[in-house]
Amino acid sequence: xxxxxxxxxxxxxxxxxxxxxxxxxxxRPHDYMLREPLTAGxxxxxxxxxxxxxxxxxxxxxxxxxxxxxxxxxxxxxxxEEFASSAVAQWEPWLVQYTQARHAEGRPLKWYExxxxxxxxxxxxxxxxxxxxxxSRADTTEPAWRWRAAALGDSCLFHLHDNRLVQAFPxxxxxxxxxxxxxxxxxxxxxxxxxxxxxxxEGRCRPGDRLLLMTDALAAWxxxxxxxxxxxxxxLEFAGPDDLDGFTNWLNGLRDCRQLRNDDVALVRIDFExx
Amino acid sequence: xxxxxxxxxxxxxxxxxxxxxxxxxxxxxxGEVPQQKADVVADAINRLLTELSVKCAKEEGVRxxxxxxxxxxxxxxxxxxxxxLAGRDLVPLSEVADNPARVDERSKKVPDGAGGLVETVVNxxxxxxxxxxxxxxxxxxxxxxxxxxxGWTERYPAGFPPIVINLTDGESTDGDPTAAAEAITSHxxxxxxxxxxxxxxxxxxxxxxxxxxxxxxLPDSYARTLFAMSSPLPSHMRSYAASQGQRVSxxxxxxxxxxxxxxxxxFLDIGTRATELR
Numbered sequence: 001x002x003x004x005x006x007x008x009x010x011x012x013x014x015x016x017x018x019x020x021x022x023x024x025x026x027x028r029p030h031d032y033m034l035r036e037p038l039t040a041g042x043x044x045x046x047x048x049x050x051x052x053x054x055x056x057x058x059x060x061x062x063x064x065x066x067x068x069x070x071x072x073x074x075x076x077x078x079x080x081e082e083f084a085s086s087a088v089a090q091w092e093p094w095l096v097q098y099t100q101a102r103h104a105e106g107r108p109l110k111w112y113e114x115x116x117x118x119x120x121x122x123x124x125x126x127x128x129x130x131x132x133x134x135x136s137r138a139d140t141t142e143p144a145w146r147w148r149a150a151a152l153g154d155s156c157l158f159h160l161h162d163n164r165l166v167q168a169f170p171x172x173x174x175x176x177x178x179x180x181x182x183x184x185x186x187x188x189x190x191x192x193x194x195x196x197x198x199x200x201x202e203g204r205c206r207p208g209d210r211l212l213l214m215t216d217a218l219a220a221w222x223x224x225x226x227x228x229x230x231x232x233x234x235x236l237e238f239a240g241p242d243d244l245d246g247f248t249n250w251l252n253g254l255r256d257c258r259q260l261r262n263d264d265v266a267l268v269r270i271d272f273e274x275x
Numbered sequence: 276x277x278x279x280x281x282x283x284x285x286x287x288x289x290x291x292x293x294x295x296x297x298x299x300x301x302x303x304x305x306g307e308v309p310q311q312k313a314d315v316v317a318d319a320i321n322r323l324l325t326e327l328s329v330k331c332a333k334e335e336g337v338r339x340x341x342x343x344x345x346x347x348x349x350x351x352x353x354x355x356x357x358x359x360l361a362g363r364d365l366v367p368l369s370e371v372a373d374n375p376a377r378v379d380e381r382s383k384k385v386p387d388g389a390g391g392l393v394e395t396v397v398n399x400x401x402x403x404x405x406x407x408x409x410x411x412x413x414x415x416x417x418x419x420x421x422x423x424x425x426g427w428t429e430r431y432p433a434g435f436p437p438i439v440i441n442l443t444d445g446e447s448t449d450g451d452p453t454a455a456a457e458a459i460t461s462h463x464x465x466x467x468x469x470x471x472x473x474x475x476x477x478x479x480x481x482x483x484x485x486x487x488x489x490x491x492x493l494p495d496s497y498a499r500t501l502f503a504m505s506s507p508l509p510s511h512m513r514s515y516a517a518s519q520g521q522r523v524s525x526x527x528x529x530x531x532x533x534x535x536x537x538x539x540x541x542f543l544d545i546g547t548r549a550t551e552l553r
């Protein structure tokens with residue numbers, strides 16, 4: 001199993017302003033063959049909230065770490081609620097530190113920031129864990145993997161077999177995207193509600209399969225592509241961190257011809273090999 | 276499809292508020308708590324500018340998704356900004372947010388997290404004060420707005436078109452404003468015609484109404500004229516209003532009668548909305 005990820009800001013924003021965030025564990029180079037469990041968190045910070053990028057980074061990392069420690073978080077219920085509590089509990093201390101740092105820099109929070117930060121920061125959250133499948137039948141030599149995913153909002157997972165789409169989660173059709181996805185609020189202590197609104201699924205991968213995790217703009221482009229096989233093959237041109245410039249240029253080309261909404265883009269690509 | 280252009284820092288749009296400051300604005304508005312119309316309108320402008328600033332606030336400051344003018348009309352027609360922005364027309368939103376004339380503190384009841392309410396002190400920035408003096412030169416005010424709209428559509432021909440929001444008691448003293456209103460909405464970008472919305476504050480009573488789709492039930496000819504002048508809500512604004520529980524149809528217009536107009540800020544799309552799960 002190989003994993004790589006690419007994150008590119010929307011046209012007109014700087015890298016530092018990008019509000020999509022990805023965390024992948026274990027942190028290995030893209031050409032390192034993973035034989036152990038893998039976890040990933042993908043977050044899309046809401047444009048309208050302040051510090052959305054910081055919350056997206058904190059939340060994606062918290063999700064990847066928690067799923068690595070406690071795989072049951074991907075079964076939902078109490079385990080997910082406990083994770084949600086632990087993630088929300090990290091926000092206030094972070095914000096206190098941030099506020100102090102701003103003060104120390106001589107840039108204390110302005111009136112509109114006080115108002116805005118009282119509302120909290122918001123992001124989608126897609127959490128994925130992949131395990132080498134211990135249930136695979138002894139009479140087959142072909143390796144297999146089990147994946148589990150949890151999604152709050154419209155960051156998506158696509159399962160490809162022989163580069164053809166076999167599953168899209170949690171959004172299956174482009175019409176389902178909008179400007180009001182479900183979001184994980186940094187001050188939402190109603191963890192039962194967070195767990196209830198999060199959707200859970202799982203599947204199995206065989207050699208030749210891939211999982212693609214991505215935020216909404218790119219997912220909407222893939223789901224609406226008139227020729228999906230061609231769209232997948234274009235996307236698979238980008239296979240490592242060295243491809244970031246090419247990826248960004250390709251995204252800008254799609255934006256110019258209005259095929260892709262101008263938004264931040266995060267992509268995680270997990271390739272399963274062994275044939 | 277019209278009204279789908281991205282609103283961003285490189286493709287900003289403009290919002291031009293027109294504020295009736297005529298003598299008749301010192302009359303009280305109908306309702307249980309009598310308030311001067313001028314107070315209602317100044318309060319609405321200050322809350323609109325607050326909501327707009329907070330909506331576009333990020334950690335590095337307020338983003339210039341919008342440029343804003345506040346034009347008063349009464350004894351004169353011109354910028355109604357007080358403080359350091361006095362005399363200016365279209366101002367980038369970041370400058371508006373950083374330069375209120377003053378910031379008052381007001382107490383506000385907020386949820387205490389345990390089902391009750393607790394009183395807290397909140398900042399209440401003010402950019403303009405209530406004024407009620409002179410006639411109601413609504414035609415001149417609309418023409419003033421038209422010149423700003425014309426300049427803007429020339430500068431950003433592909434952007435989301437300008438939005439003019441007129442806050443008034445409707446009693447124009449320089450003639451029927453219908454033609455001047457049409458002149459505003461005759462300007463367009465590639466994304467659509469300029470939008471004109473109206474807030475009517477009135478002592479005539481009747482039911483407060485927000486974003487109606489017909490003039491039926493409006494209490495007088497002033498309200499009906501302002502309704503007729505108002506642009507139909509673009510499709511995405513209608514969808515948002517509907518998602519907030521408003522009854523809307525394709526004929527729904529940007530018109531509010533003796534009701535809260537600040538919700539209009541939420542109709543503006545600048546990206547993923549920050550809404551708590553429900």
